[in-house]
Amino acid sequence: MGDPKKIRKKYATPSLMWDTIRLQREHSLRENYGLKNLRELWILASELRRVRKNVRDVLAGRTDEQVGKDMIARLSRYNVVKGDAKLDDILVVNVESFLERRLQTVVFRKGMAKSMKQARQLVSHGIISINGRRVTSPGHLVLASEEDSIAYFKPINLEQPIPVAPAPAAAEGAAVEGAVPAETGAVEVEGAKLESSEHSEQEAEAKAEEAQEKAEGQ
Incomplete structure (x- = not known):
């Protein structure tokens, strides 16, 4: 069966990651074309660089002319360029042409x-x-x-x-409102316990005074 195919990276990241002009343009394309992340844009940009490199190699005589013809035929199938386009026409293709497809x-x-x-x-x-x-x-x-x-x-x-779905702020507000009666009830219970304890102390003091009066009378 052979060895499994090695998965290779399909794109190259920018050499200067924090270039303000490039970042503004990339984020503008991302918003206009509804891209999930910049990686989707870098994949197409890498493909465009590869196409341009092959075209320059053909124009410089480093590659056979058939490679250029095949590339024109391939891009015309995707409606990126016309069928009768020249190699020079491919050099003016930008990444928006791929995004439109x-x-x-x-x-x-x-x-x-x-x-x-x-x-x-x-x-x-x-x-x-x-x-x-x-x-x-x-x-x-x-x-x-x-x-x-x-x-x-x-x-x-x-x-x-x-x-x-309901906003988180509304849910939190409802939870706080629901917790208020519980706190009020706790205060009422504590007040009732305090009143009952004071009443018990008064009864104990009254009984002690009665016992002392009886003892003195005897």
């Missing part, structure tokens, strides 16, 4: 969801299908031939409201 984005662009976040939820919960087969990966890159076959896997009502 994610299933989550295509579902939103087709009007099947009201927002990017809802589109991600529909895909993750298995509501979206391609060619009748359920796809649950929001980052699935959609082929141009698959775009028209995207549909709901089962009927769904997007107008149905989502139940909202």
Whole structure:
């Protein structure tokens, strides 16, 4: 059977993690495309760098021209570039071109969801299908031939409201309010015990005085 395939990292992290300009752009893309984290963006950015490197190698004569033709054919299948594109056209492709081909984005662009976040939820919960087969990966890159076959896997009502759980602050307030009568009852019990103890002491003193008067009379 052979050795199991070694799992390799699919992306490279930025060399300068705290670059303000890059962080602002990445967070803007994350919000606009409803990404879960920046790792999803880094995967596509790494793929884009690999494509550009291969194109530059072909243009410099370090790689066979057939590699460039295969790359154009592959990107055209995903509708990233046109079928008659040149290698120079690939060099101007940006990461947004790949983000637009994610299933989550295509579902939103087709009007099947009201927002990017809802589109991600529909895909993750298995509501979206391609060619009748359920796809649950929001980052699935959609082929141009698959775009028209995207549909709901089962009927769904997007107008149905989502139940909202009570806020934690309200629950805490209810707990505090419920605890007030218990504290009041404890104070009342302690007051009753104090009154009963004082009454017992008065009775004991009265009996002692009566006994002393009888003794003096004798």
